Each structure stands twice: as structure tokens, then as C-alpha cells.
Amino acid sequence: MRLRFGLAVAMWCGLAGGVFAQSTAAQSTSLKPLQAMPYSPSLNVADMDKSVDPCVDFYQYSCGGWIKSNPIPADQAAWSVYGKLAQDNLQFLWGILVDASKATNRTPSEQKVGDYFGACMDEDSINKRGLAPLKPLLTRIDGLKTREELVAYLPALHHEQVGNFFFGSGSGQDLGDSSQVIAFIAAGGLGLPDRDYYTKTDAKSEETRAKYVAYIAQQLTLAGEPKATAEADAAAIMKIETTLAKASLTRVERRDPYKEYHKMSVEDLGKLTPSIDWNRYFVAQNVPGVKSLNVNQPDFQKALQTELTAEPLPALKAYLRFHAITAAASSLSKDFDEAQFNFYSKYLRGVQQQQPRWKRCTRQVDNMLGEALGQEFVRRTFGPDTKAKTVKMTDEVEQAMAGEIKGLSWMGDATKQRAIEKLHMVRNKIGYPDTWRDYSKLEVKADDYFDNMLRASLFEDQRQWAKVGKPVDKNEWDMTPPTVNAYYNPQMNDINFPAGVLQPPLYDAKLDDAPNYGNTGSTIGHELTHAFDDEGRQFDGAGNLKDWWTKEDAEGFEKQINCLRDQFATYTIVDDIKINSKLTSGEDVADLGGTLIAYIAWKKATENQRLAPVEGFTPDQRFFIGFAQWACENQRPENLRVSAITNPHSPGYARINGIVTNMPEFATAFGCKKGQPMVKEAVCKVW
Known part of the structure; x- marks a missing residue:
């Protein structure tokens, strides 16, 4: 999924962090939807x-x-008190979704969350479709005949699809004027968790890069490429990503907000990456007339220009194909999904087995329709x-x-x-928020899982872009109500404690x-x-x-x-x-x-x-x-x-x-x- 790169979102600091956020549920075939939250004391002598x-x-x-x-469940990379509570919340949400997917007289919110969940749970239909949902995009990429065509396609690609294509973009608060939202262009385009994975020279890092190249080739092969071609493409993709990684700031460097604040005109951005028609790019995101924006990492944009002009066209097309596939893998048939799990979860984090479908679908509804689902969670669990x-x-x-x-x-x-x-x-x-998010314009169908995912992603993407040039909504939250975490946002200057925590x-x-x-x-x-x-x-x-x-x-x-x-x-x-x-x-x-x-x-x-x-x-x-x-x-x-x-x-x-x-x-x-x-x-x- 394409990340939002407004610095306010990127910088907020939660108490729990990545480990707890990933520890969402214990693997057990005996688990059933909860109708009431279980109780555990906050101080347990046992x-x-x-x-x-x-x-x-x-x-x-x-x-x-x-x-x-509390040994680590087979489907988890870590297990914690936060993770166990997140399991309870997830099971409780599962119960809400099961009811919503079966109900007859439903509210509009119940229809959306219930049908999204139900479509996600229909594994047979998803497996039968295989790669078909992604084929129109792959065909479009294959049809790009020149470097100029490929670069000209990037604005539409960023608007229409989910994927980590070369760089990040979105909206965020102006660091110099926190009352206003401006456009952001940021570093991105990597498939490994951090730029250091591409630069460290120890044996484990070398092994990880080799495993990643093998994963790239595997996904391309599953999509129909001959094995030899896929392996050559994988090597080319790794070369592109390594160049982008080396031009990116380290995580420690990114702790200094001044290093990620470079406000400039669209014309100045064009001098960094002249291959891209940036006015056309912003028109494609439905924000024409952008006058100024924040470019988080100018040196990255210079490196991107080199890649777009110097890399062979077949390598650039292979890069786009792979990032489209890996972004969509968890929403495609089992072979693509398992390949992604085996690298990112099993190899990188040591997770022994894939989570059951109900957990993944429940979490995805929370991600995509979190404030619709969260209203019911709050009503049942968080009293005055x-x-x-x-x-x-x-x-x-x-x-x-x-x-x-x-x-x-x-x-x-x-x-x-x-x-x-x-x-x-x-x-x-x-x-929870004082005002709940309006999802009325988002279409959700009971038998269309992949397109539900795509429409929900585009709905959020358009919602974020629509903020550009407008005052900041200080009532907005960056976490859903059932989330087991908390955060401080330095640009909002607010602390946020969801009901889930x-x-x-x-x-x-x-x-x-x-x-x-x-x-x-x-x-x-x-x-x-x-x-x-x-x-x-x-x-x-x-x-x-x-x-x-x-x-x-x-x-x-x-x-x-x-x-x-x-x-x-x-x-x-x-x-x-x-x-x-x-x-x-x-x-x-x-x-x-x-x-x-x-x-x-x-x-x-x-x-x-x-x-x-x-x-x-x-x-x-x-x-x-x-x-x-x-x-x-x-x-x-x-x-x-x-x-x-x-x-x-x-x-x-x-x-x-x-x-x-x-x-x-x-x-x-x-x-x-x-x-x-x-x-x-x-x-x-x-x-």
C-alpha cells in the first residue's frame, strides 16, 4: 500500500511501537468471535x-x-501484554463483523463493514481469480514502449493504484505553518524495511538481500515470467532500489525535522527531477494549481532523476511490475500471498505460520473502515x-x-x-473522535474483494489529497478507536488515546x-x-x-x-x-x-x-x-x-x-x- 508521507503522520510517536502493533492475535483454531470483552487485571500477581x-x-x-x-504464538513475530489485549479487541471486532455480514436490515455502515469482511473471507473466489484482478495494470505496464511513456504514466499510476512506486507523495501539515495542509513528496520505492538493509555489509545483511532478490524473482515467476527472465529482472530491481536507498536519509537523520523540511515551488522540484511533469502529476492527484510543497529529501529526488534517465527501460518496467504485484499480493490468490508471507513474516521476523483469514480480514476492515467499525466498538466497550x-x-x-x-x-x-x-x-x-468519518461515497460490494480493497485505498488517497490548500482539521485522528496504542503528534500538539488502549x-x-x-x-x-x-x-x-x-x-x-x-x-x-x-x-x-x-x-x-x-x-x-x-x-x-x-x-x-x-x-x-x-x-x- 502506498504510504502517506505528511511529516506529521510520519513523526508521531506511539508508546507501543512496531512490535506491539504487529502482535495482534494468537493463532488458535478454537478461537471464536467474542460477544463481550474478557477481563484481565492491570496488576496480576500470577x-x-x-x-x-x-x-x-x-x-x-x-x-x-x-x-x-505466554510463548509466542506460531503466527506472531512477538507476543506481549499489548498484543494479548489487541487479540481480545480483534476477536471482539470479529464478532461485530460476523453479525454485520449476516444481518438483513443494516445501516449503511453495517453494510460496508459487513460486505467488506464477507468478501475478504471468500477465499475460494479469491483463489479462482488468481492474478486476474491485477492483469489490467500489468498489461498497461507491459505496453509502455519508451522511457518517456513510462515516466508520463507515473502520475496516473500513483493515483489509480496501490504500490510503492519510486517515491512517496501525499499531504501533510506545513512544518512552518501548522494551520495549513500542503503537498509532500518523499523518499520511497524500497521493498526492504529500511535503507540500512541495502547498505550494511555484515553476513546477515548479505543473506537478507539474496533472499529478497529470490522473493522478487518468485513473484515475477508466479506472474508468468520465465525463470531466467525473472531472475535477471530481480537483479535489475535490486540495483534500482539500492541506488534509491543510498540516497535516502537514515532513521536517525530523520529524527531531525529540519532535514526533512524543504519547502519549494513546483518549478524548483522540477529542477531536481525534471523527467517528471510535476504540474501534470498534481493534476492527476486532483490538486491542480499547487504553488508550493515540501520535498522531504531533495537528494533522493536527484537520485530518482538519474534512475529514470539512466536505467534501461526493461529494468524500470520490471520494477513497476514487481511493486504492483507485491503491493497487491495479500489480496490475490494463495500462491502470491504465501510467497509474500514466507519472505516478510517467516524469514524476516521468524513467524512460523500465516494468520487465519478472520484475523487478517478483521484487521483490514479496521484499516480501511476503522471509524465505521470503531463506532460500534466504542458503543460496546468505552462508557462515559x-x-x-x-x-x-x-x-x-x-x-x-x-x-x-x-x-x-x-x-x-x-x-x-x-x-x-x-x-x-x-x-x-x-x-474516539468528536466527529466520525463519512464513508458514504465509498462503494463496497459483497462479492468483489480486490476491488473493495482498491476502492477503499483510493478513497483514503483522495481524502488525503483533498486536504491540500485547506486548513488543518485538528479533530482528526491517525489511529482507529480499537487500536491498542497511543501517540503524540508534534504538529497537532495533541496526545491521542484510542478506546482500544x-x-x-x-x-x-x-x-x-x-x-x-x-x-x-x-x-x-x-x-x-x-x-x-x-x-x-x-x-x-x-x-x-x-x-x-x-x-x-x-x-x-x-x-x-x-x-x-x-x-x-x-x-x-x-x-x-x-x-x-x-x-x-x-x-x-x-x-x-x-x-x-x-x-x-x-x-x-x-x-x-x-x-x-x-x-x-x-x-x-x-x-x-x-x-x-x-x-x-x-x-x-x-x-x-x-x-x-x-x-x-x-x-x-x-x-x-x-x-x-x-x-x-x-x-x-x-x-x-x-x-x-x-x-x-x-x-x-x-x-
């Missing part, structure tokens, strides 16, 4: 391993029981009482954050005043406050802290890319976070691979700051209460155990290797042990002594 000294390894102490009793309590907690955490900013020793008064102003401008979006065991209205503040409170604090991390701090309260720090305070901030970077760089992810703490520092700082301010907010909220031990643990101990148990996880080594390159979040054990070692409150709660592993002599403190 998930602990009390044989471990909490002052030696707090993560194992808090999560050891969970880790032992839960919303009121989480809104109250959010306000309390924000007040604690304000207090911490005022007391910082390394920040001057002028910057503190601006920071407080920005904090009070943060919009708190809890549960505010369910037990993450938020548990039945339990005492301590674990809820440790878990959900620290999540709220985590997202608030992103407003002031190495990326978020570069945006002002209105969401504009603007330096509002004094030079001395900016240097002081870097000194504070370098302490945490140095600490996390010592942690091992897998084998001998250490955390790339320059990539993870934003999340690591948010984990530390978020937990501290949640602790302060909890203490303030309960200052007039007499808190008693529960289940043998003091209130302070329950706060920290609740904080730790959200991060219980198991991951496959293959997935950890991918995460080491692509994931801005540290692995679970580091996100817990690395944080509590910097909190004297933890050492006091558990009676830890100097010299024990969970006690640092010199703690890191940012907020």
Missing part, C-alpha cells in the same frame, strides 16, 4: 516471578510468570465513566508535568515559560489507583513528554517548526538526554547487537519522564487517602509493578534484529529496568541498596 529479587532484575520479577506462560476517569488522570499528569518543568535546574526561566505555554496548549484526545489490563477501573497510574498514567506522561523530546521540542505550542529554546537550555537538554543515551547504548537487543540509543532516545526519555510525572500525579491525587497494602504489596510497590507489567513480552530473535534497525523503541526489559534504575522512589519502595543492579549511583533525570 504474572510475576517472586523468586527473583526486584532489586536485581525488576523486569523479570514483574513479568517472569507472564513470560513463562471510563472516559471521565481517564480525562481526569490526564489533567493530573499534565499538572505534574508543569510542576516538574518549573523546578528544572538546567532550564532557564524564559524557556520554562515557553514550555509551560506549550504544555497548556496540548489537546487531549481520549477514546484504555481497556483492562492496561486501564482497569476495578483496581486501585496505584497500578492504573503506573500503567496508563505513565503512558499519558510518556506521550506528554514527547512534546519536549529531541524531536517534539523543536515545535512550538502551535505545532510550528520553530526554535524557542535558548542556546544554553538546548545544550543543557542534550547533556541530560546524553546520560540516558549512554546508559541504553549498553543494553543488548539480540546476539551482540546493542540498542541504537540515538534512534531510541526519544522513546527512552519519554519512558523515564512519563513514569516520574505519573508517580507525582498519583501521589498528589491520593494525598488525602490512607492507602493500604493490597495482595501483599505496598501502594508504591503496586505503582511500579503496574508500570512494569504493561511491557511483559516475548520476541523472536529475527524480529529483534529487524527492530534493532527500524524500531525507535527499546525492548521491554530495557524500558523497565532502564527506567526504575533512574528513580530513587523505586529503590525506596523495594528497599534496594547501593551496589544492587537496579540502583544507579548517578541517575539520569530529564524531566
Whole structure:
């Protein structure tokens, strides 16, 4: 699927990250649609391993029981507390969709989600069609006779089809004026997860590139190419992608928003990539008359120009064919789908078997029609009482954050005043959007799965392009209501907590406050802290890319976070691979700051209460155990290797042990002594 490349979307930081987002359901043929959400407490003593000294390894102490009793399901790359909740949400959505697909007197929304799901579940029809749904596009590509014809086809190709064709495009907030939406042109065109896969020279990277070339050839062969031709085309495609990768910024470089903000005219873009008629390109996307836009990576556009003018026409056509096939593979017959699974999931991430159809179809409806499906999820799972309590907690955490900013020793008064102003401008979006998305113009048919997918993708594509030249809609969400995650958007300057993440065991209205503040409170604090991390701090309260720090305070901030970077760089992810703490520092700082301010907010909220031990643990101990148990996880080594390159979040054990070692409150709660592993002599403190 073609990604949206507005920087606001690309930059937002969620608590869970890629690992948890992928852990959506356990493989089990006995699973059935849920009619009610199951209950799991937010602090579960059975998930602990009390044989471990909490002052030696707090993560194992808090999560050891969970880790032992929750092996990774065969269809997953990783498994976690977030993943198990996502499984429950997915099963519950499955029940909603089964009902919607069978009902007779349906609302328009029920018809769309029910028919989309039903068509997706009809594997026999999908398999019978084979490659047929994609053949018109492949025939069109094969019919391109000249390089000029191929380049001239790119505007229509980007508009009419899904696929990662050479570069990315879309709409996004203007980094210099966050109130307006402008067009974006971005780097893209790669089939491997990150540009580093093309540039690293270690043995595993060499093996991965060879496997990828074999996958390209396999898909081309399935589409009808002779084996020898497919292998030659695969090598040519890899050459093109390698050139594009080398011209792309690294993930660490992309943490600096200034490196991805290059506002220019269409004429200036034309000087970078003159082969493409950019005025014609924007007309094809239904946004004629674009005056200025953001080009995320100008050097990439120069490299693209070289590729479009120097690569042989057959290689360019092969590239388009492959990217059309691989983008559509999961919506085609089983042979294409399995080939894609075997490379991206089985080889790259270690997943043992394909997920059952109901999970994949349920997730796709959530992706394509998430706010139509989400309305019913919210109605059944997220009552006004839960919303009121989480809104109250959010306000309390924000007040604690304000207090911490005022007391910082390394920040001057002028910057503190601006920071407080920005904090009070943060919009708190809890549960679901105030206004639901209108899908009335999207046609969904009961017997047309591939075209449903294509129409839904184009519907979203057109919805995004239609924003260009218009004011920003600050009520919009970038996650669907059932999603088990949360995020901060620096250009919107808002924190977003979908209803899906505010369910037990993450938020548990039945339990005492301590674990809820440790878990959900620290999540709220985590997202608030992103407003002031190495990326978020570069945006002002209105969401504009603007330096509002004094030079001395900016240097002081870097000194504070370098302490945490140095600490996390010592942690091992897998084998001998250490955390790339320059990539993870934003999340690591948010984990530390978020937990501290949640602790302060909890203490303030309960200052007039007499808190008693529960289940043998003091209130302070329950706060920290609740904080730790959200991060219980198991991951496959293959997935950890991918995460080491692509994931801005540290692995679970580091996100817990690395944080509590910097909190004297933890050492006091558990009676830890100097010299024990969970006690640092010199703690890191940012907020």
C-alpha cells in the first residue's frame, strides 16, 4: 500500500511501537468471535516471578510468570501484554463483523463493514481469480514502449493504484505553518524495511538481500515470467532500489525535522527531477494549481532523476511490475500471498505460520473502515465513566508535568515559560473522535474483494489529497478507536488515546489507583513528554517548526538526554547487537519522564487517602509493578534484529529496568541498596 508521507503522520510517536502493533492475535483454531470483552487485571500477581529479587532484575520479577506462560504464538513475530489485549479487541471486532455480514436490515455502515469482511473471507473466489484482478495494470505496464511513456504514466499510476512506486507523495501539515495542509513528496520505492538493509555489509545483511532478490524473482515467476527472465529482472530491481536507498536519509537523520523540511515551488522540484511533469502529476492527484510543497529529501529526488534517465527501460518496467504485484499480493490468490508471507513474516521476523483469514480480514476492515467499525466498538466497550476517569488522570499528569518543568535546574526561566505555554496548549484526545468519518461515497460490494480493497485505498488517497490548500482539521485522528496504542503528534500538539488502549489490563477501573497510574498514567506522561523530546521540542505550542529554546537550555537538554543515551547504548537487543540509543532516545526519555510525572500525579491525587497494602504489596510497590507489567513480552530473535534497525523503541526489559534504575522512589519502595543492579549511583533525570 502506498504510504502517506505528511511529516506529521510520519513523526508521531506511539508508546507501543512496531512490535506491539504487529502482535495482534494468537493463532488458535478454537478461537471464536467474542460477544463481550474478557477481563484481565492491570496488576496480576500470577504474572510475576517472586523468586527473583526486584532489586536485581525488576523486569523479570514483574513479568517472569507472564513470560513463562505466554510463548509466542506460531503466527506472531512477538507476543506481549499489548498484543494479548489487541487479540481480545480483534476477536471482539470479529464478532461485530460476523453479525454485520449476516444481518438483513443494516445501516449503511453495517453494510460496508459487513460486505467488506464477507468478501475478504471468500477465499475460494479469491483463489479462482488468481492474478486476474491485477492483469489490467500489468498489461498497461507491459505496453509502455519508451522511457518517456513510462515516466508520463507515473502520475496516473500513483493515483489509480496501490504500490510503492519510486517515491512517496501525499499531504501533510506545513512544518512552518501548522494551520495549513500542503503537498509532500518523499523518499520511497524500497521493498526492504529500511535503507540500512541495502547498505550494511555484515553476513546477515548479505543473506537478507539474496533472499529478497529470490522473493522478487518468485513473484515475477508466479506472474508468468520465465525463470531466467525473472531472475535477471530481480537483479535489475535490486540495483534500482539500492541506488534509491543510498540516497535516502537514515532513521536517525530523520529524527531531525529540519532535514526533512524543504519547502519549494513546483518549478524548483522540477529542477531536481525534471523527467517528471510535476504540474501534470498534481493534476492527476486532483490538486491542480499547487504553488508550493515540501520535498522531504531533495537528494533522493536527484537520485530518482538519474534512475529514470539512466536505467534501461526493461529494468524500470520490471520494477513497476514487481511493486504492483507485491503491493497487491495479500489480496490475490494463495500462491502470491504465501510467497509474500514466507519472505516478510517467516524469514524476516521468524513467524512460523500465516494468520487465519478472520484475523487478517478483521484487521483490514479496521484499516480501511476503522471509524465505521470503531463506532460500534466504542458503543460496546468505552462508557462515559471510563472516559471521565481517564480525562481526569490526564489533567493530573499534565499538572505534574508543569510542576516538574518549573523546578528544572538546567532550564532557564524564559524557556520554562515557553514550555509551560506549550504544555497548556496540548489537546487531549481520549477514546474516539468528536466527529466520525463519512464513508458514504465509498462503494463496497459483497462479492468483489480486490476491488473493495482498491476502492477503499483510493478513497483514503483522495481524502488525503483533498486536504491540500485547506486548513488543518485538528479533530482528526491517525489511529482507529480499537487500536491498542497511543501517540503524540508534534504538529497537532495533541496526545491521542484510542478506546482500544484504555481497556483492562492496561486501564482497569476495578483496581486501585496505584497500578492504573503506573500503567496508563505513565503512558499519558510518556506521550506528554514527547512534546519536549529531541524531536517534539523543536515545535512550538502551535505545532510550528520553530526554535524557542535558548542556546544554553538546548545544550543543557542534550547533556541530560546524553546520560540516558549512554546508559541504553549498553543494553543488548539480540546476539551482540546493542540498542541504537540515538534512534531510541526519544522513546527512552519519554519512558523515564512519563513514569516520574505519573508517580507525582498519583501521589498528589491520593494525598488525602490512607492507602493500604493490597495482595501483599505496598501502594508504591503496586505503582511500579503496574508500570512494569504493561511491557511483559516475548520476541523472536529475527524480529529483534529487524527492530534493532527500524524500531525507535527499546525492548521491554530495557524500558523497565532502564527506567526504575533512574528513580530513587523505586529503590525506596523495594528497599534496594547501593551496589544492587537496579540502583544507579548517578541517575539520569530529564524531566
